[in-house]
Amino acid sequence: MADALSIKRSVPVRHASGIYWRALAAHIRSVIEYPADLWIMASAGAVWNVLQFAFLAVLFANIPNIEGWGFHEMLMLSGLLSVAGGANALCFDGAWNTGSMVIKGDIDYRITRPAPVILQVGSSHIGLQSFGELALGFAMLVYGWIGAGVGMAWIPVGALAIVSAALIQTALVTALCAVNFWIKSPMSIFAFLLIQLQGGAMKLPLGVFPAAVRIVSLFIVPVAFINVVPVAVLTGHMNAWWLVGTPVAAVAAVALAAGVYRLGLRAYDSAGH
Amino acid sequence: MTHAFAVDRALVVIAFKRRLAYKSGWIFGLALGGGSMLISMAMWQNLLGGGSLNGYDWSSMRAYTIIGFVAATMVFGAADFQIADRILDGHIAVDMTKPVDFQRARAAEYVGSMISTAPTAALGVLGAWLLFDPPGPVTPMAGLLTALCFVLLFPLAFGITYLSVLVCFWTKRYMGIMWLREALLSFFSGLMIPLAFMPGWLQAAAWALPFPHFTTTPAAIYLGRVDTAGALGLIAAEAAWVVGLWYAGRLVFRFAVRKVTVHGG
Numbered sequence: 084m085a086d087a088l089s090i091k092r093s094v095p096v097r098h099a100s101g102i103y104w105r106a107l108a109a110h111i112r113s114v115i116e117y118p119a120d121l122w123i124m125a126s127a128g129a130v131w132n133v134l135q136f137a138f139l140a141v142l143f144a145n146i147p148n149i150e151g152w153g154f155h156e157m158l159m160l161s162g163l164l165s166v167a168g169g170a171n172a173l174c175f176d177g178a179w180n181t182g183s184m185v186i187k188g189d190i191d192y193r194i195t196r197p198a199p200v201i202l203q204v205g206s207s208h209i210g211l212q213s214f215g216e217l218a219l220g221f222a223m224l225v226y227g228w229i230g231a232g233v234g235m236a237w238i239p240v241g242a243l244a245i246v247s248a249a250l251i252q253t254a255l256v257t258a259l260c261a262v263n264f265w266i267k268s269p270m271s272i273f274a275f276l277l278i279q280l281q282g283g284a285m286k287l288p289l290g291v292f293p294a295a296v297r298i299v300s301l302f303i304v305p306v307a308f309i310n311v312v313p314v315a316v317l318t319g320h321m322n323a324w325w326l327v328g329t330p331v332a333a334v335a336a337v338a339l340a341a342g343v344y345r346l347g348l349r350a351y352d353s354a355g356h
Numbered sequence: 357m358t359h360a361f362a363v364d365r366a367l368v369v370i371a372f373k374r375r376l377a378y379k380s381g382w383i384f385g386l387a388l389g390g391g392s393m394l395i396s397m398a399m400w401q402n403l404l405g406g407g408s409l410n411g412y413d414w415s416s417m418r419a420y421t422i423i424g425f426v427a428a429t430m431v432f433g434a435a436d437f438q439i440a441d442r443i444l445d446g447h448i449a450v451d452m453t454k455p456v457d458f459q460r461a462r463a464a465e466y467v468g469s470m471i472s473t474a475p476t477a478a479l480g481v482l483g484a485w486l487l488f489d490p491p492g493p494v495t496p497m498a499g500l501l502t503a504l505c506f507v508l509l510f511p512l513a514f515g516i517t518y519l520s521v522l523v524c525f526w527t528k529r530y531m532g533i534m535w536l537r538e539a540l541l542s543f544f545s546g547l548m549i550p551l552a553f554m555p556g557w558l559q560a561a562a563w564a565l566p567f568p569h570f571t572t573t574p575a576a577i578y579l580g581r582v583d584t585a586g587a588l589g590l591i592a593a594e595a596a597w598v599v600g601l602w603y604a605g606r607l608v609f610r611f612a613v614r615k616v617t618v619h620g621g
Contacts, residue, residue: 120532
């Protein structure tokens with residue numbers, strides 16, 4: 084596979100980016116052909132967020148705060164996490180196909196094309212639930228932002244947090260999907276575990292958990308930088324210096340994903356036909 | 357044993373063995389369910405401390421969370437995708453030529469796959485018991501009725517899953533349907549937050565659905581929040597949902613199956 088990898092390195096960034104967006108646009112055109120799927124998936128994403136909102140509303144009707152975090156601050160946590168998940172599903176959902184592509188030998192075709200394999204695989208699918216997740220997630224984030232009294236001056240920080248959150252989420256999921264180059268399973272178990280456990284734990288303040296969970300989520304698998312750290316800084320629960328860690332975690336996570344995928348491609352041996 | 361029951365039993369056994377063959381699924385289910393249970397425990401321990409909310413103290417909430425874990429492991433670990441795939445990939449055309457009832461055969465397979473979650477559930481409960489030392493059932497009768505409640509979860513889970521899977525006759529994918537169902541089940545069953553925390557109108561909406569029987573009903577019986585008569589009433593309601601969903605599945609299938617198009621080849 085070394086020859087194929089050397090071809091990828093010579094691909095200009097603009098060309099690779101063009102292919103990525105064209106592949107994504109082609110996929111959007113194809114999903115619109117199936118309106119029932121589109122509406123059901125978008126509704127699933129929206130309903131899940133509505134129920135998250137309902138959960139928090141019910142909980143905070145009974146308690147004043149969790150570890151000093153109020154209703155609107157917790158809404159910001161849920162909202163930012165949904166936006167990150169929605170961005171991942173919209174822009175790079177194809178990474179979930181890595182396992183099945185490895186088993187079926189579909190990676191072969193991608194290797195022979197003049198574009199980075201990771202971009203081709205990432206743009207091979209769109210998670211239709213992302214439309215609901217992004218819309219409702221953003222609504223929760225804005226509602227929480229206003230309710231928590233975070234000023235307009237913090238909007239640039241919020242924008243940085245959203246971009247970083249989308250990058251970290253996408254990169255971590257992609258890196259864990261790339262594990263399937265070695266374990267040979269159609270299902271990306273580790274990525275699925277990450278989003279399930281993250282979906283439960285990272286909607287709560289870190290103070291709820293034992294020190295070990297805090298250390299892991301901050302420094303080992305930096306999921307806390309997706310939503311908890313930025314929201315904690317915006318709402319005054321953490322020192323502003325922590326915000327530096329958000330773009331740093333984004334760069335590190337992207338580098339990790341690219342590295343793991345590259346190593347996976349080196350370990351890839353075609354299924355044969 | 358009649359021929360039909362022999363077929364049911366064979367399908368249960370095959371589905372059970374098929375699932376047990378993938379032992380990584382046990383570890384995955386344990387990590388997923390166990391992780392969610394620990395997150396829930398951490399949240400409630402923080403919120404309840406030494407006090408109580410809506411009749412739940414830390415002791416009863418430990419039992420409630422473990423009951424939720426068992427129900428979630430059974431329901432979310434079952435083989436719903438296999439039913440959906442038969443519709444989506446057109447395998448159902450072959451199924452309809454077989455001398456077995458489609459719904460009954462899928463029910464047998466689904467129950468077999470649910471039984472295969474027993475090792476995960478047992479190991480998770482054992483671990484949770486050692487870690488959190490939850491209270492036992494309020495009386496031996498409550499324990500017995502809780503077990504009966506869990507037995508009825510097998511056909512109840514199938515009824516809800518089967519009805520939702522039939523939507524695949526109109527769609528190309530199953531994922532969104534599954535997410536919708538699991539989201540509604542998680543919220544209205546009380547898995548995310550006990551129904552007692554909800555306002556009256558939302559509780560009424562939840563009890564108009566079959567979902568509360570997945571967590572709220574067994575937990576209420578186990579913790580003694582209802583007496584024996586109340587428990588029997590809840591179990592009767594659960595059984596009524598089982599019957600109603602079974603016949604609703606038959607009705608929808610009769611209509612949906614007209615969508616099947618067999619392409620020659």
